[in-house]
Amino acid sequence: MxxxxxxxxxxxxxxxxxxxxxxxSRKKTMTxxxxxxxxxxxxxxxxxxxxxxxxxxxxxxxxxxxxxxxxxxxxxxxxxxxxxxxxxxxxxxxxxxxxxxxxxxxxxxxxxxxxxxxxxxxxxxxxxxxxxxxxxxxxxxxxxxxxxxxxxxTVLESWAEHPEPHPGAPTERLAAPTGFGTIPLDRPARYYRRHGHTLEQVDRKSILEIEPSLSTVTAMQAEALVHAAGYRVEQWTLPVPDRYRESFAWAKSRMSTDAPAAGLEVDEEVWDLERLGRHEARYLEAGQTVLVTAAVHEASGQVVAFNELCSGADPTATSQQMDTLVLREHRGHRLGQLIKCAGILRWREIAPQSPRIITWNAEENRPMLSINEAIGFAPAAYIGAWKKVFG
Ligand SMILES: CC(C)(COP(=O)(O)OP(=O)(O)OC[C@H]1O[C@@H](n2cnc3c(N)ncnc32)[C@H](O)[C@@H]1OP(=O)(O)O)[C@@H](O)C(=O)NCCC(=O)NCCS
The missing domain is CATH 3.40.630.30 (Gcn5-related N-acetyltransferase (GNAT))
Structure with missing residues (x-):
């Protein structure tokens, strides 16, 4: 996601x-x-x-x-x-x-x-x-x-982390309408519901401790390569090289249409080269490093899958996994596993002091969660995606 x-x-x-x-405020007792x-x-x-x-x-x-x-x-x-x-x-x-x-x-x-x-x-x-x-x-x-x-x-959408309650605290939970994932019925959840917002989706926040995962990641990369004939891995830190700008911008736009969105309203995003330039500038001006690991379709030379890793507040901080996507028509070749693993291994060289990677996935996104779990990502918290429609 x-x-x-x-x-x-x-x-x-x-x-x-x-x-x-x-x-x-309205009630006498509530000022x-x-x-x-x-x-x-x-x-x-x-x-x-x-x-x-x-x-x-x-x-x-x-x-x-x-x-x-x-x-x-x-x-x-x-x-x-x-x-x-x-x-x-x-x-x-x-x-x-x-x-x-x-x-x-x-x-x-x-x-x-x-x-x-x-x-x-x-x-x-x-x-x-x-x-x-x-x-x-x-x-x-x-x-x-x-x-x-x-x-x-007319539609409000918002995400909030709902941390697990401390031992002994009430444990009533709310289930996502997707059937995947629950969150504790905590203060933010009560607040959203009291004001007419509905829970549409639950996302899982996961953390990977990089060092202990490296041997698994290396083995999983080798395994994925066997199934990925016809594709090659290309990696760069932003900015995107000229030959991939067009197809990478298209792949970025597909994040808005190809990632699981449950009942959320998601605009189809148009990514032209100018927008890509603005996206790059936001990270480069901030002094951040963003590593893109792409799967390129050999026959067409197009980027058809990509994964982004981004540095945190300082070299020793937790790194962030940003977008990961395999275009629909190129799924089934283990490209998700391939680019995720290749990204982590390269990231170790780029940001050797960063101990962890944090990522978010829709709880119903089983293919992506299965890869992450096999790599060693562990659940850290659940995020509610909330929506309100008003006239
Ligand atoms: C969720 C959040 C925005 C709510 O803001 P808030 O100012 O605490 O909200 P309110 O004060 O209106 O309501 C909170 C509680 O105080 C109670 N309350 C409000 N005014 C009160 C008053 N004058 N006297 C006594 N209780 C009061 C409400 O009934 C409510 O009770 P509950 O938690 O048992 O349901 C805030 O808790 C927060 O910032 N959480 C972390 C970030 C987050 O999750 N944001 C979600 C939206 S993006």
């Missing part, structure tokens, strides 16, 4: 919308605590004089993810995230920071994709634990809905 919205913050862009007034919602200033660079709010947003993001996951696997630097927030033609991203007292305690992002005919707005509301349970998150949903409505969108 595609990389998590949570990790690389692909919800891009920025804008300003008036903060809601902080009138008491929203005072807070400020400030449109996020997106600076030209991380050392620009107006970068303070952006840096605070990145800090609070990392702290919230540490609270949820109990580790820094998804930590990002300001330099890494900045290009994803700067204005671009692919999406219109509106972001705010939430302030209580003098502290930035959360953030809100609404992302309006630019795809023609799109009905969707992607969003996140994330608050530190210490300000949860005061009605702030519920009130902020009004801002999300207003922003989406004004942009002409």
């Amino acid at each position: 595609r990389s998590s919205p949570r990790v690389d913050d692909p919800l891009g862009g920025c804008d300003t919308v008036a903060a809601p007034d902080h009138t008491p 929203t605590a005072p807070y400020e919602l400030r449109p996020l200033t997106v600076p030209a660079s991380v050392d620009a004089p107006d970068a303070a709010d952006f840096l605070a947003m990145v800090d609070v993001r990392n702290e919230i993810y540490r609270e949820i996951s109990d580790n820094d696997d998804e930590a990002a630097t300001a330099a890494q995230l900045l290009p994803h927030f700067q204005e671009n033609p692919d999406n219109d991203k509106r972001s705010w920071i939430v302030i209580v007292g003098d502290d930035v305690v959360g953030r809100v992002i609404v992302d309006i994709p630019a795809e023609a005919g799109s009905q969707v707005a992607y969003w996140i509301i994330e608050l530190l634990e210490r300000v949860q349970g005061r009605g702030i998150g519920s009130e902020l949903l009004g801002v999300v809905e207003d922003t989406a409505r004004k942009a002409g969108r």
